Every structure is written in C-alpha cells, then in structure tokens.
Amino acid sequence: MTHFDERSGVIPCKTEWGFWWQTMEEVFIEVASNxxxxxxxxxxxxxxxxxxxxxxxxxxxxxxxxxxVHADDAVWTLEDKKMVRICLSKVHSTAAHCWPSLLKDQYRADPVTFDEMQKKLTLQRFQFENPGMDFSNAAMTGNYQNGGPEMPS
Structure with a gap:
C-alpha cells in the first residue's frame, strides 16, 4: 500500500544544513554531508x-x-555515508499541530511554505478520515490556519 506522502510529495523547509518536513504524525530531517x-x-x-x-x-x-515528540520512537540513520535522516514521532498528531518551525526559534518555514504545509496536513487529515478516497492529488485553496480554512472575521 502506498502512503499518502509517497503519492502527494512533501513540502520541505530548506535550511543551511539541509531541510525538514512534516506529516500529521511525524517530522523528518535530512542533513547532507560533503x-x-x-x-x-x-x-x-x-x-x-x-x-x-x-x-x-x-x-x-x-x-x-x-x-x-516521542523520543523513544525517534530514529536516525546514515544513508550512503553522506546523508543523516532523522524521523521524529509527534506527540500531538493532528492537522491542527502543523509546526511552523523545527525548533522554537530556528528554522522557521516562510509564510508560503507554512501555508502549503498546513494544506498538506489538512488533506492528510481528510485521507485519514475518509480511507476509501484518494486526496493525494487534491488541491486546496485559500489560506490555512490550524488544519482548516481561515474563517473571515
């Protein structure tokens, strides 16, 4: 069975050391070495x-x-002797818990990337709630906040 992220891709946040991205349940970090x-x-x-x-x-x-995160469930690997990959399991695994940054004051996603991350997590939530449907190619419009469309004031 193909996972949602394998069908829909990832929304990476680029950093000086590599990049990070997230799903509803996990945060992934990749650090490349020369x-x-x-x-x-x-x-x-x-x-x-x-x-x-x-x-x-x-x-x-x-x-x-x-x-x-659930530290006991975290794992890191060294791939091809040049890439460190880290997988963190979120404690709060819902679309409403989209991380705007990896660390509290570092590696913040720019507003466009963060909006795309929120849309992706919302689509992943829809996939989870409707397992018979495929949302991997669906498109969301509008600005997103906390796993759902932003409501006008």
Whole structure:
C-alpha cells in the first residue's frame, strides 16, 4: 500500500544544513554531508522537547523542538555515508499541530511554505478520515490556519 506522502510529495523547509518536513504524525530531517561519514561520527541526541545533532564534532543544530515528540520512537540513520535522516514521532498528531518551525526559534518555514504545509496536513487529515478516497492529488485553496480554512472575521 502506498502512503499518502509517497503519492502527494512533501513540502520541505530548506535550511543551511539541509531541510525538514512534516506529516500529521511525524517530522523528518535530512542533513547532507560533503564528506564520507561513519555512524560513530554522528551524535544525535533526541529528548521529548529537545534535539541536537553534531557531525564530526561540529554542531549542526541544537535547541528546543517546536512541540514535544516521542523520543523513544525517534530514529536516525546514515544513508550512503553522506546523508543523516532523522524521523521524529509527534506527540500531538493532528492537522491542527502543523509546526511552523523545527525548533522554537530556528528554522522557521516562510509564510508560503507554512501555508502549503498546513494544506498538506489538512488533506492528510481528510485521507485519514475518509480511507476509501484518494486526496493525494487534491488541491486546496485559500489560506490555512490550524488544519482548516481561515474563517473571515
């Protein structure tokens, strides 16, 4: 069975070290290296409310996560000896909990990217609520806030 994200793609937030993206349930981080790495050169520390990553002794990022994660369910991998991938399981796994940034004060998505992230999570919620229907190619219009259309004042 193909997952929603495999059919609909991801909405990445680019950073100086790579990028991050999210689904309703998870946050993914990818950090590319120009050098060949061994797993022992990667130090990834994941706590429910904080994360740090260093490669070859240099800190890539560290800080408080935007929202808490299930640290025991988090996993990181080194792929092709050049790519560190981290998967974090969100504590609050609903479309209303779309992270505007990876860390509390760092790696914020620009307004257009964040709007696209919210639309994608809303479509994912519709897919979850209506498992027999395919929303992967659906298009949403309007500005989104907290997993639903923004209501006029």
């Amino acid at each position: 050098q060949i790495l061994n797993a022992k050169e990667v130090k990834c520390n994941i706590k429910p409310r904080a994360i740090s990553l260093s490669i070859q002794g240099a800190t890539v990022f560290q800080g408080d996560l935007y929202e808490p």
